[in-house]
Amino acid sequence: MVSGGKRRRVFLLVIQKILLLIVLCLTSRCCKAQHKHDQHCNTSSCGNIRDIRYPFRLEGDPQHCGLRDYQLACNNNRAILQLKSPPDAGYDYKFNYSYYVEAITYDNFSIRLVDPGLDKDNCSSLSLHSLPYNSFSRNSIFTRRFFPSFIGSYNNYDVVFISCQNPVNRSGYVDTGFCDKRNTTSTSNTTSPSPLQNHNYFVLGEMDFSELEDSCNIGSSVLASIDVVSRLLTGDNISFSDLYDGLAYGFELRWYRANCGHCVARGGWCYYIENNIYCDYCVELSFAFDTRIFHC
Ligand SMILES: *[C@@H]1O[C@H](CO)[C@@H](O)[C@H](O)[C@H]1NC(C)=O
Ligand SMILES: *[C@@H]1O[C@H](CO)[C@@H](O)[C@H](O)[C@H]1NC(C)=O
Ligand SMILES: *[C@@H]1O[C@H](CO)[C@@H](O)[C@H](O)[C@H]1NC(C)=O
Ligand SMILES: *[C@@H]1O[C@H](CO)[C@@H](O)[C@H](O)[C@H]1NC(C)=O
Ligand SMILES: *[C@@H]1O[C@H](CO)[C@@H](O)[C@H](O)[C@H]1NC(C)=O
Numbered sequence: 534m535v536s537g538g539k540r541r542r543v544f545l546l547v548i549q550k551i552l553l554l555i556v557l558c559l560t561s562r563c564c565k566a567q568h569k570h571d572q573h574c575n576t577s578s579c580g581n582i583r584d585i586r587y588p589f590r591l592e593g594d595p596q597h598c599g600l601r602d603y604q605l606a607c608n609n610n611r612a613i614l615q616l617k618s619p620p621d622a623g624y625d626y627k628f629n630y631s632y633y634v635e636a637i638t639y640d641n642f643s644i645r646l647v648d649p650g651l652d653k654d655n656c657s658s659l660s661l662h663s664l665p666y667n668s669f670s671r672n673s674i675f676t677r678r679f680f681p682s683f684i685g686s687y688n689n690y691d692v693v694f695i696s697c698q699n700p701v702n703r704s705g706y707v708d709t710g711f712c713d714k715r716n717t718t719s720t721s722n723t724t725s726p727s728p729l730q731n732h733n734y735f736v737l738g739e740m741d742f743s744e745l746e747d748s749c750n751i752g753s754s755v756l757a758s759i760d761v762v763s764r765l766l767t768g769d770n771i772s773f774s775d776l777y778d779g780l781a782y783g784f785e786l787r788w789y790r791a792n793c794g795h796c797v798a799r800g801g802w803c804y805y806i807e808n809n810i811y812c813d814y815c816v817e818l819s820f821a822f823d824t825r826i827f828h829c
């Protein structure tokens with residue numbers, strides 16, 4: 534049993550610790566000042582993306598303009614971003630894909646990307662970049678820990694494609710329907726079910742892989758905007774073509790980490806809330822007031 538006096542002393546100690554923490558852990562708000570490297574750079578443009586500027590750069594722009602991690606290519610009037618996993622990502626997280634850039638918004642540090650595989654009028658030749666499950670989706674630990682340049686916004690949802698030997702009737706599984714047929718040419722003669730004759734479904738949202746039916750395998754995982762997914766989920770009759778149209782809208786990533794360099798260099802925790810970037814860092818007492826100022 535703890536005596537009343539001891540309990541009070543512990544309580545005061547805790548309060549003291551908390552107060553100390555409040556004094557020492559500072560939060561700075563980041564201004565949205567133009568980067569000094571960018572002062573003498575024209576904005577570049579490619580197709581619909583007319584406003585390519587810091588931290589973005591277009592291939593061929595002067596060396597000092599924008600950052601290399603945010604370089605876009607321009608092919609046939611479409612801006613293209615190469616999205617690569619960082620070198621230290623685990624094997625399961627390795628990828629290197631090109632995406633079309635649909636929009637860059639500088640107010641909220643976002644970029645909207647579309648899989649070039651969707652650039653078709655129908656899904657007969659559908660071939661999408663498969664991203665590691667939960668790599669850029671909501672609450673992604675992956676991007677927070679590993680990804681230096683782009684981070685999943687809270688607006689992304691994973692759409693997982695699964696392939697099953699036997700038909701599955703389960704809520705959340707949506708038959709990909711006519712897209713099944715895309716790879717079935719000249720298999721109609723075989724008696725045993727070929728992998729190409731599987732039943733294919735997509736599953737929206739969070740998925741518990743341990744509950745997967747025995748006859749099913751997980752295929753690719755792609756990202757959709759949460760607006761699209763919510764709209765699909767509230768409809769009582771989701772079809773693959775709805776999803777297809779939804780995926781064609783693309784998904785958004787945030788690029789605010791381009792402005793986090795100073796914060797991270799000081800061991801700070803850099804984050805985004807409502808169009809502002811914040812930096813939290815704890816300092817030793819003697820420096821508490823010197824380091825309060827945070828420059829972008
Ligand atoms: C910006 O554009 C103007 C007009 O096209 C050109 O004269 C100038 O050299 C450009 N500046 C840079 C840094 O590219
Ligand atoms: C990524 O892919 C592009 C072409 O698609 C290639 O040029 C580039 O070297 C690749 N990068 C890495 C790190 O593999
Ligand atoms: C950023 O702003 C644009 C334009 O208002 C909007 O379309 C987009 O959804 C926003 N993105 C995020 C991630 O907030
Ligand atoms: C779908 O697109 C492919 C080529 O991408 C084309 O050969 C095929 O005829 C199209 N099918 C329909 C039904 O439009
Ligand atoms: C799927 O299951 C539901 C109820 O569990 C049933 O109402 C529905 O008819 C089934 N659909 C098919 C295609 O078997």
Ligand SMILES: *[C@@H]1O[C@H](CO)[C@@H](O)[C@H](O)[C@H]1NC(C)=O
Pocket residue numbers: 715716
């Ligand atoms: C069928 O799918 C495989 C892999 O998914 C692909 O390599 C092949 O090109 C496809 N064939 C056709 C005719 O689309």
Ligand SMILES: *[C@@H]1O[C@H](CO)[C@@H](O)[C@H](O)[C@H]1NC(C)=O
Pocket residue numbers: 719720721722
């Ligand atoms: C099915 O098999 C028979 C004989 O093996 C062959 O003559 C026929 O062309 C095949 N049909 C298709 C659609 O491949």
Ligand SMILES: *[C@@H]1O[C@H](CO)[C@@H](O)[C@H](O)[C@H]1NC(C)=O
Pocket residue numbers: 770772
């Ligand atoms: C769902 O949509 C399909 C085709 O779009 C239609 O044939 C079917 O009757 C619809 N089912 C319900 C329950 O609305």
